[in-house]
Amino acid sequence: AHWPPEAGFWISRSYQYFPPGTVHVAIVDPGVGTEREIILASKDGHIFMAPDNGLLAPLLEDADQVCKLDNEVLPKLGIETPSLTFHGRDIFAPLAAEFAAGRINLNDVGIEISDWTPGWLEEPEVTNDSVHGIVVTVDAFGNLISNIDQSLIKDFKQPVVSLAGHKFEMKPTYGRAKPGDYLALINSFGVVEIARAEGSAADGLGSDRGAPVVITDKVNGD
Amino acid sequence: AHWPPEAGFWISRSYQYFPPGTVHVAIVDPGVGTEREIILASKDGHIFMAPDNGLLAPLLEDADQVCKLDNEVLPKLGIETPSLTFHGRDIFAPLAAEFAAGRINLNDVGIEISDWTPGWLEEPEVTNDSVHGIVVTVDAFGNLISNIDQSLIKDFKQPVVSLAGHKFEMKPTYGRAKPGDYLALINSFGVVEIARAEGSAADGLGSDRGAPVVITDKVNGD
Amino acid sequence: AHWPPEAGFWISRSYQYFPPGTVHVAIVDPGVGTEREIILASKDGHIFMAPDNGLLAPLLEDADQVCKLDNEVLPKLGIETPSLTFHGRDIFAPLAAEFAAGRINLNDVGIEISDWTPGWLEEPEVTNDSVHGIVVTVDAFGNLISNIDQSLIKDFKQPVVSLAGHKFEMKPTYGRAKPGDYLALINSFGVVEIARAEGSAADGLGSDRGAPVVITDKVNGD
Numbered sequence: 001a002h003w004p005p006e007a008g009f010w011i012s013r014s015y016q017y018f019p020p021g022t023v024h025v026a027i028v029d030p031g032v033g034t035e036r037e038i039i040l041a042s043k044d045g046h047i048f049m050a051p052d053n054g055l056l057a058p059l060l061e062d063a064d065q066v067c068k069l070d071n072e073v074l075p076k077l078g079i080e081t082p083s084l085t086f087h088g089r090d091i092f093a094p095l096a097a098e099f100a101a102g103r104i105n106l107n108d109v110g111i112e113i114s115d116w117t118p119g120w121l122e123e124p125e126v127t128n129d130s131v132h133g134i135v136v137t138v139d140a141f142g143n144l145i146s147n148i149d150q151s152l153i154k155d156f157k158q159p160v161v162s163l164a165g166h167k168f169e170m171k172p173t174y175g176r177a178k179p180g181d182y183l184a185l186i187n188s189f190g191v192v193e194i195a196r197a198e199g200s201a202a203d204g205l206g207s208d209r210g211a212p213v214v215i216t217d218k219v220n221g222d
Numbered sequence: 223a224h225w226p227p228e229a230g231f232w233i234s235r236s237y238q239y240f241p242p243g244t245v246h247v248a249i250v251d252p253g254v255g256t257e258r259e260i261i262l263a264s265k266d267g268h269i270f271m272a273p274d275n276g277l278l279a280p281l282l283e284d285a286d287q288v289c290k291l292d293n294e295v296l297p298k299l300g301i302e303t304p305s306l307t308f309h310g311r312d313i314f315a316p317l318a319a320e321f322a323a324g325r326i327n328l329n330d331v332g333i334e335i336s337d338w339t340p341g342w343l344e345e346p347e348v349t350n351d352s353v354h355g356i357v358v359t360v361d362a363f364g365n366l367i368s369n370i371d372q373s374l375i376k377d378f379k380q381p382v383v384s385l386a387g388h389k390f391e392m393k394p395t396y397g398r399a400k401p402g403d404y405l406a407l408i409n410s411f412g413v414v415e416i417a418r419a420e421g422s423a424a425d426g427l428g429s430d431r432g433a434p435v436v437i438t439d440k441v442n443g444d
Numbered sequence: 445a446h447w448p449p450e451a452g453f454w455i456s457r458s459y460q461y462f463p464p465g466t467v468h469v470a471i472v473d474p475g476v477g478t479e480r481e482i483i484l485a486s487k488d489g490h491i492f493m494a495p496d497n498g499l500l501a502p503l504l505e506d507a508d509q510v511c512k513l514d515n516e517v518l519p520k521l522g523i524e525t526p527s528l529t530f531h532g533r534d535i536f537a538p539l540a541a542e543f544a545a546g547r548i549n550l551n552d553v554g555i556e557i558s559d560w561t562p563g564w565l566e567e568p569e570v571t572n573d574s575v576h577g578i579v580v581t582v583d584a585f586g587n588l589i590s591n592i593d594q595s596l597i598k599d600f601k602q603p604v605v606s607l608a609g610h611k612f613e614m615k616p617t618y619g620r621a622k623p624g625d626y627l628a629l630i631n632s633f634g635v636v637e638i639a640r641a642e643g644s645a646a647d648g649l650g651s652d653r654g655a656p657v658v659i660t661d662k663v664n665g666d
Contacts (some may be wrong), residue, residue: 002420017533030397030420084395086410089239173528175474188530198446198474224642252619252642306617308632311461 004028004055005120006209009136009147011048012058013189020045023096026055027088036117038069038091040110047099047106049092057119067110069095077104124148129156129217133192135163135209142200146213148192157219159184163194164207174198226250226277227342228431231358231369233270234280235411242267245318248277249310258339260291260313262332269321269328271314279341289332291317299326346370351378351439355414357385357431364422368435370414379441381406385416386429396420448472448499449564450653453580453591455492456502457633464489467540470499471532480561482513482535484554491543491550493536501563511554513539521548568592573600577636579607579655586644590657592636601663603628607638608651618642 007028015024029036029051037052043063050056052068060066074082074091077098082090098104124133124147133148144163153159161168161184168184170192177183177197182204187193192215194201202208229250237246251258251273259274265285272278274290282288296302296313299320304312320326346355346369355370366385375381383390383406390406392414399405399419404426409415414437416423424430451472459468473480473495481496487507494500496512504510518526518535521542526534542548568577568591577592588607597603605612605628612628614636621627621641626648631637636659638645646652 030401083410085407089410179474185529188527188533252623305632307629311632 002028002030003120003209004053006137007050008055008058008119009145011050011056013191015046015048015059016044018046021100023047023049023099025088025092025096026050027092028055029053029087038087039116040067040069040106041065042106047096049096051087052117054117054119057116060116065106066113066116067106068113070109070111073109077109121147124152126152131215133213133215135194135207135211135213137209138202142196142202142204143187144194144201144205144207144211144213145187145189146192146194148213148215150186150190150192153192153215153217156215156217158217159215160218161192161194162214162216163211164205166205168194224250224252225342225431226275228359229272230277230280230341231367233272233278235413237268237270237281238266240268243322245269245271245321247310247314247318248272249314250277251275251309260309261338262289262291262328263287264328269318271318273309274339276339276341279338282338287328287332288335288338289328290335292331292333295331299331343369346374348374353437355435355437357416357429357433357435359431360424364418364424364426365409366416366423366427366429366433366435367409367411368414368416370435370437372408372412372414375414375437375439378437378439380439381437382440383414383416384436384438385433386427388427390416446472446474447653448495448497450581451494452499452502452563453589455494455500457635459490459492459503460488462490465544467491467493467543469532469536469540470494471536472499473497473531482531483560484511484513484550485509486550491540493540495531496561498561498563501560504560509550509554510557510560511550512557514553514555517553521553565591568596570596573661575659577657577659579638579651579653579657581653582646586640586646586648587631588638588645588649588651588655588657589631589633590636590638592657592659594630594634594636597636597659597661600659600661602661603659604662605636605638606658606660607655608649610649612638 007026011024011026024046027050039050039052039056041048041056041060041063042065043059048056048059079091079094124131131148131152133146135144136147137145139145159170161170168182171177171183171185173185174195174197179198182196182201184192184194196204229248233246233248246268249272261272261274261278263270263278263282263285264287265281270278270281301313301316346353353370353374355368357366358369359367361367381392383392390404393399393405393407395407396417396419401420404416404418404423406414406416418426451470455468455470468490471494483494483496483500485492485500485504485507486509487503492500492503523535523538568575575592575596577590579588580591581589583589603614605614612626615621615627615629617629618639618641623642626640626645628636628638640648
């Protein structure tokens with residue numbers, strides 16, 4: 001719970017699988033009820049809504065438009081007395097419904113802004129023969145998913161992934177490892193993942209989000 | 223599992239967030255297959271369906287109409303041989319679909335009644351400077367949600383909430399407490415809740431549903 | 445996870461509760477990314493899709509048509525470069541959408557086949573006065589659900605169910621046993637189930653899927 005970068009990873013990696021016009025609402029918001037703004041953004045024909053706490057940062061840099069919500073428009077939309085603790089139900093959801101129904105657009109409810117709370121995570125550190133990233137999320141199968149995009153290792157001749165003192169060869173799919181064996185692969189979201197065939201890499205390695213992941217090129221490198 | 227009052231709390235506190243015409247089906251039913259009736263009720267333009275086991279009791283007192291299902295109408299609706307153990311799938315769901323499609327109304331399938339199985343919970347006990355209630359449910363974050371409506375403490379100058387030997391000050395939102403600290407607040411369903419900022423109050427206090435909650439007024443009271 | 449027969453049980457026992465025309469996609473697929481085919485089948489006006497790993501075997505024997513996917517049609521449907529590890533999102537889901545929209549049928553994308561990977565489970569072994577089956581799945585309540593159809597014991601005068609060294613009388617519903625007591629019953633999917641009234645039979649008996657279940661007729665039998 002309570003880790004905005006994880007939500008930011010999922011939203012930035014998955015929105016493309018929804019049709020244009022989709023309204024994406026992402027709320028991981030320990031600060032609900034305090035003075036943080038609500039961010040509204042558009043990109044590639046999609047609309048994104050989230051608290052201004054760094055969650056959306058990976059998307060905002062190249063968004064088409066970024067606004068903060070103008071709270072004064074809420075009563076005009078019939079949103080009169082939101083509770084203090086559940087803005088998802090009381091503000092985000094009714095606003096998203098208005099967007100989805102085509103009754104409002106960003107300019108009706110937002111004030112354009114050019115800076116916002118930055119993301120909590122550094123981008124991976126890249127050199128000629130190594131990439132340093134971290135585990136950004138763990139899925140329901142126990143796969144350890146890193147923030148290292150496949151493009152960062154495209155020139156590596158024989159990449160080797162290190163995590164928690166272990167080294168893993170890269171394979172194309174889970175089915176290419178024997179049950180119980182560990183492997184690394186480019187997963188279906190286009191990032192490097194450490195997995196265990198028919199098992200949980202997170203349990204087996206005792207690793208969790210936040211763990212450092214290093215990829216070196218065995219040919220060029222050490 | 224198996225605690226009808228908890229389902230009754232959620233349905234009575236949340237139905238207002240659905241549009242009129244919604245059919246609400248709530249089945250927590252250890253007695254399925256025995257002789258309990260099925261209750262059908264209407265209130266504020268909503269329809270409610272549940273087993274007659276106390277679940278709906280908080281709503282029925284001021285419902286517009288309360289009926290029991292006339293089992294003889296089921297074959298006419300094509301509901302011929304329901305299983306003995308899954309009335310949710312075999313009776314409630316097809317009936318709810320007929321209501322939702324506007325093909326039947328309460329008078330077509332119900333027999334009006336004026337008494338029913340009472341609720342399992344007493345209403346909170348209220349005096350000048352104290353309210354005694356209980357934890358009625360625990361949400362996914364570990365927040366301990368009581369059955370004490372905010373209206374019961376509206377005249378308290380400085381309410382203090384007691385649970386499991388601990389006392390909690392009331393704050394407006396989670397974000398006003400430091401991570402790890404406990405607090406009490408009026409939650410988004412309008413009742414008093416004991417929470418832990420960025421943590422689980424249920425885990426931290428070892429409390430669960432059924433635990434007594436007492437609110438006293440520090441100014442008028444002790 | 446990773447037990448195709450369990451998915452096969454649920455799909456074959458539940459598809460009838462969906463309307464004809466439904467597309468059922470079932471993917472329990474440790475071999476994703478290896479060379480297994482994708483099976484497409486039609487039965488009773490329903491369409492089924494699954495990897496050819498035995499999952500659908502219980503349905504295929506009496507299906508109306510069984511095909512394997514012709515991978516060459518994928519680019520024509522706009523499915524160009526599926527990821528290697530998530531065929532559910534990249535192949536099954538878009539194909540299912542085309543079926544559901546009525547834009548394709550089995551002959552457009554499938555090549556008819558007459559053999560396929562067999563199921564992992566034997567059918568129950570039946571004699572005059574006994575049936576030997578297994579626990580095929582455990583539901584969220586801890587009910588142990590066997591693969592023994594009610595038809596297999598319809599001539600038994602007084603069936604007694606044995607599991608893990610315990611014997612259970614059959615009762616019509618959960619409500620007929622005292623809280624905490626075990627029972628066996630014909631569940632809402634038409635198979636024999638071992639349950640514990642208001643409790644978890646799986647926890648109480650320490651049993652799980654794969655456990656042998658034997659039903660004998662107390663009158664004819666021992």
